[in-house]
Each structure stands twice: as C-alpha cells, then as structure tokens.
C-alpha cells in the first residue's frame with residue numbers, strides 16, 4: 117500500500133505537486149494519469165525519497181522510503197530508463213544491486229529470465245536498445261521480490277511486443293497481490309492496463325476512481341479526461357503556466 121498525504125512540492129516558483137492525497141491499494145494495477153508536466157514524476161520521485169516534499173508525506177507499507185531497511189525488498193521502482201553503468205553487463209549491474217540489499221545471486225538469474233534478457237546477460241549494457249534497457253530496469257525493480265512497484269512511463273519507447281509484455285507483466289504482478297502503481301500520459305494505454313486511476317492535472321487530484329467509473333458516459337478515456345480537466349479551474353490555470 118502507498119499512502120500519499122497532502123503532498124506538495126515546489127521548485128522555486130513552480131508548483132509541481134499541490135496538496136495531493138490518495139492511496140494506492142494492493143491487488144490491482146493503479147494508473148497514474150496526467151498530461152506532460154502534471155507532476156507525475158515528481159510525485160513518484162517523492163515516493164522513493166529522491167525528492168523531499170515541500171509539505172506532506174508519502175508512506176510505503178506504513179513507513180517513509182528513507183527509513184526502509186533493504187528498500188529493494190519493499191519497493192521496486194522504474195524511474196529513469198538508461199540510468200545504468202554502460203560498461204557493466206546486465207548480470208553485473210543486477211548483481212551489484214542485489215548485493216547492496218542482501219539479495220541472493222541466484223535471484224539475478226531468475227529476474228533476467230523473467231524479463232527475457234537471459235541470452236544477453238553477459239553483454240555490456242552500452243549497446244542495449246531502449247526496449248532492452250526498459251527490461252533491465254524492470255528486472256532491477258523485481259530483484260527484491262517487492263510487494264510494491266512504482267513504474268514511471270514503463271512503455272515509453274517500446275515496440276508493440278514490448279508494450280504487450282509490460283502490460284501483461286503488470287497485471288500478473290497485481291494478481292499476485294502486489295501494489296502496482298504505473299504512470300502514463302497515454303490514456304489509451306491506461307485504459308488497457310489499469311483497473312483503478314489516479315488522475316492529476318497541474319499537480320492536483322482530478323479523479324481517484326475505477327477506469328469504468330471514470331469513463332462513465334464518455335466515449336473514451338480521453339473524452340473523460342477532457343471532461344474532468346475542462347471542468348477544473350486549477351487545471352486550466354495550470355495549463356497556462
């Protein structure tokens with residue numbers, strides 16, 4: 117479970133996140149939806165202790181990320197594709213992460229197989245395609261077999277096969293009872309992947325509901341989003357920022 121409580125984050129005069137509160141529950145994929153610049157990445161970075169909130173807090177399984185012992189066993193994250201030491205092999209990158217969290221080396225082989233990188237495990241990651249880098253990022257997120265997953269735009273740059281793979285993987289992880297929180301600015305993608313939606317615009321909560329309810333009488337998720345965003349003065353103000 118992830119609890120976001122009255123979270124705000126400012127960068128100078130920019131209000132990236134503005135009094136956001138919501139809870140992400142286990143057992144289903146929760147989509148985090150909003151246009152570019154809505155504050156999704158900032159919220160996710162704050163969840164993982166990479167950004168300090170201006171106000172409010174985020175709790176993961178009841179604790180602040182920074183206080184979690186062996187955090188890879190508590191929460192797996194995919195934030196920035198490409199944040200890998202290019203000179204290392206996929207295997208050594210994961211082994212290095214595993215050692216830092218007392219995760220046994222055999223788990224490295226398991227996650228490499230899980231993401232379909234077993235045959236390229238010995239190659240340096242410098243030559244990896246974006247799809248392979250994303251798969252490696254997912255492998256790192258799954259390394260500690262964590263009950264909570266935070267994935268920022270995991271389908272970005274993937275080919276259709278990769279998109280389908282991630283979609284099914286996320287659904288499978290949620291079906292195992294994990295908390296899966298995944299951001300996207302692609303509404304069509306969220307409609308296919310998520311059961312629940314947290315929708316933000318200009319750092320503020322626009323909706324926290326099931327996909328079914330959110331779409332409601334609208335023809336599509338896009339239309340539903342425009343309906344909610346268009347009715348929200350804060351969103352319009354944010355759009356001009």
Ligand SMILES: Nc1ncnc2c1ncn2[C@@H]1O[C@H](COP(=O)(O)OP(=O)(O)OP(=O)(O)O)[C@@H](O)[C@H]1O
Nearest residue numbers: 127130132150151152153154155156157158159301
């Ligand atoms: N380190 C930073 N310094 C200054 N401003 C920032 C910083 N990080 C984010 N912002 C600003 O905060 C706002 C929210 O950005 P954020 O990246 O969280 O949005 P997002 O919803 O993830 O967008 P995208 O889909 O483009 O990644 C934007 O106006 C952005 O320019």
